[in-house]
Amino acid sequence: MIVLDFRDKRPLNEQVAEKIMNLIAQGGLAPGERLPSVRNLAIDLSVNPNTVQRAYAALEEKGYITTITGRGNYVSDESNWKDSLYGEVLGELKETALRVRAAGVGKEEALKCVREVYERD
Amino acid sequence: MIVLDFRDKRPLNEQVAEKIMNLIAQGGLAPGERLPSVRNLAIDLSVNPNTVQRAYAALEEKGYITTITGRGNYVSDESNWKDSLYGEVLGELKETALRVRAAGVGKEEALKCVREVYERD
DNA sequence: TTAGTGTATTAAGACATTTAATACACTTAT
DNA sequence: ATAAGTGTATTAAATGTCTTAATACACTAA
16 A cells, blocks of 8 residues: 655655645545555554554644544545645645746746656657 | 744755755855855854855766865856756656646646746736 | 553654764965 | 965764653553
């Protein structure tokens, strides 16, 4: 389901949260579907339960999942996170594009770079 | 000349290096121009000399500046860093685009976002 | 009642960043 | 030659974050 990169300098809890977020965003996890329990996912990823718990807490904070004590974590309805995700991600893209332009890269070259990413596999 | 964000979680030495790099890329610092000494910039930024030294070392490693022991640090000629800057900045764009795609944003919407940045003023 | 769930706390270790205090070699101007 | 300013290097300490570990508690479901 998820593979972590232990050599990456980014915190494990952030990696877990982002990978699950991406799975949800792409439909790999449907709304209403139950996520693995904190303890089970921790075992699967060879990570401490606290680390998974922090990832889940962040995901709930952003509206991607709903937590029910004693039962588990469930994927939220798309309406709860789609707008905020699009806004966040397009904001990042805009910032990066500004930096790319400031560095002197031409418009066509920048567009080509983005197109290539989308046309890969 | 430069203002650091001490609340930002990013390392100070990286912030210093990036801000100087941007100044150079945008012509705020001309080739041949001398940078502030390690000690003076450290005082200006309220930071330890070691931190500035690390920033300068990184900048020299990437070809943005040339260091002469006993004299100072000087902005390198554009030919020394233009390629590496393009590579770095396009790499960032690629990564961001991947994240945008993973979030479920469509190709046309992403391209439109980049186009808008380039067509602004 | 039992097992499985989320949650919370405290302690310890590992690690990166930053500061601090020096020291040394080099260059420039006097 | 001397002095001041430069880059560079080293070692130690302080700090903060991340992670693990070991528990404990409240809740839910079978």
